[in-house]
Amino acid sequence: MHPMTSNGVVNESVFLRACRGEDVPHTPVWFMRQAGRSLPEYRKLREGTAMLEACRTPDLVCEITLQPVRRHGVDAAIFFSDIVVPLAAVGVGVDIVPGTGPVVAEPIRTAAQVEQLRDLTYDDVDYVAEAIRLLLAELGGTPLIGFAGAPFTLASYLVEGGPSKNHARTKALMYGAPDVWHALCSRLATITSQFLNVQIEAGVAAVQLFDSWAGALSLADYERFVAPHSAAVLSSVQDKGVPRIHFGVGTAHLLGAMAEAGADVVGVDWRTPLSRAADLVGGRPVQGNLDPCALLAPEVVLAEEVRRVLTDGASASGGHIFNLGHGVLPETDPGALTRTVELVHEHSARRAT
């Protein structure tokens, strides 16, 4: 065990070392959606700027990504973007509608439409690389996490035309036209791989593949229709020196398969205890899994829940990165996030010494 210091370089290594399953002086912590709507300074900055426009403006992306690092003292920054950014970058007509989410102008359901999905090049997302360069100059020792949406979750938006409760059209395409389905996911895997590799070449220290809606699938369907495409993405960023985190919601039944798809770290929601998750993912490090709703609870209850997650995480065989089980809810008091970071650091450092 190394002593915790306030030195940024040691801070960096805490997150990355935990991703590699190494001993750490305290449990590292960051939050999915830490950069965004829960912060008043974010809402102020975003006034008058549409979401995708913000994602394409390096200065804004840099500042929004830094805000939660400054405010909460988290152990990692997550690049401010949206999973549909690479889709828009290759010409898909998609917008992010406030209160709804991604809306696709012409849902993709035919082989002809799939064929029109072209490769993503550096020039399509040069603003992403530029924002990463700006961030690396500002972040000091705090590692920057890049990310992308996984083929299934992207495909669901494209096929449904927007957010979906049941993913019924997506599954209907999967079952009814498996050749179109696999062609679509194969194209999305290529685009996603290209997008992640732009981020890695620009300097992100880790990547997270968000398969947010994979939990809607049975294990059999996941293995048959989804896992090969996620595996293609994850293998495209193997051996680049950056840990690969693989995350979904409601995946109690899929954790083993998601690990085997090529994850170095597996994200877990609050439904699966971390100690159990660690067994399911073959002893890889696990990331999670405070219920985002716990941040709405009184401080004493929040503290109890944070300690419960840390205790559970301490018995996860491969190590633990503290996070939520899903993204920060917009109505969250930022103070609760700051307090959680303090609690994680204090409590886990005490345990480590």
Added chain:
Amino acid sequence: MHPMTSNGVVNESVFLRACRGEDVPHTPVWFMRQAGRSLPEYRKLREGTAMLEACRTPDLVCEITLQPVRRHGVDAAIFFSDIVVPLAAVGVGVDIVPGTGPVVAEPIRTAAQVEQLRDLTYDDVDYVAEAIRLLLAELGGTPLIGFAGAPFTLASYLVEGGPSKNHARTKALMYGAPDVWHALCSRLATITSQFLNVQIEAGVAAVQLFDSWAGALSLADYERFVAPHSAAVLSSVQDKGVPRIHFGVGTAHLLGAMAEAGADVVGVDWRTPLSRAADLVGGRPVQGNLDPCALLAPEVVLAEEVRRVLTDGASASGGHIFNLGHGVLPETDPGALTRTVELVHEHSARRAT
């Protein structure tokens, strides 16, 4: 093993005997939401009648409940109603808004509001008892399943004021004001028990407790905040001679606890294989678990999925009742439901002989 006959009395016993874990000549099958929007004869009958008004009209309830029995030849009828009917019956201002779901005029979040939730009497829901009597005269040997929403799922609608993605306000109340939470769920357990007992006295042959959204909770939260109230409901209908089915969505991590709350049969969604579910529920019969989206697939794929569920169900130690993993989707072709019933009967009868 008994031979399958076309005699209604034998049909009845197939469903009820399966609920008791007894040998059956074929796997019984019914569908959650079989009475409703997928049927053109239903949509025609409902024209100009609001949902709650329909639920309060015995002739309509009787006819709507019978429609899928006639059309599909299912082994059980499910009473046409809605989980908010008993809430509206005790004076809660709630309506069912097409395309949205239940909307509560004044969300319930305080002890004073909880105290105003009064007991439910026979007179509040005499139309339910009347509809059941009409149905028993029409159904012959086909058993009628009554149902109610479980305290957590009802509480979520009351606290949120409508359907919710994250149940954030509900959990915030649970964590922040556990005394109010338990008082609310205790009142809801009483009302639900009274509602189910009206149905049992009027003659339903089985009951299903729908805790549709319980899967949003961790096991720890479920056991602490929810299970005692569901157990109170289930124990209030114990020893009445009717099997008690307990169902939720995304409950891979909760199945054992839901069984222990007092279920005779546990409903399972498509995320958990039935054979695994049977182990988790201590060998009780399991009900499920075809993905409702499989009904949107081509017939050959649907048939394959039905056979897969039957094969998996055949290795469930306590027996199997075929159903979907959640309700019938409105866009489902009714022909796919009829075909599924035929497939289940044919395939399982062949296996049984």
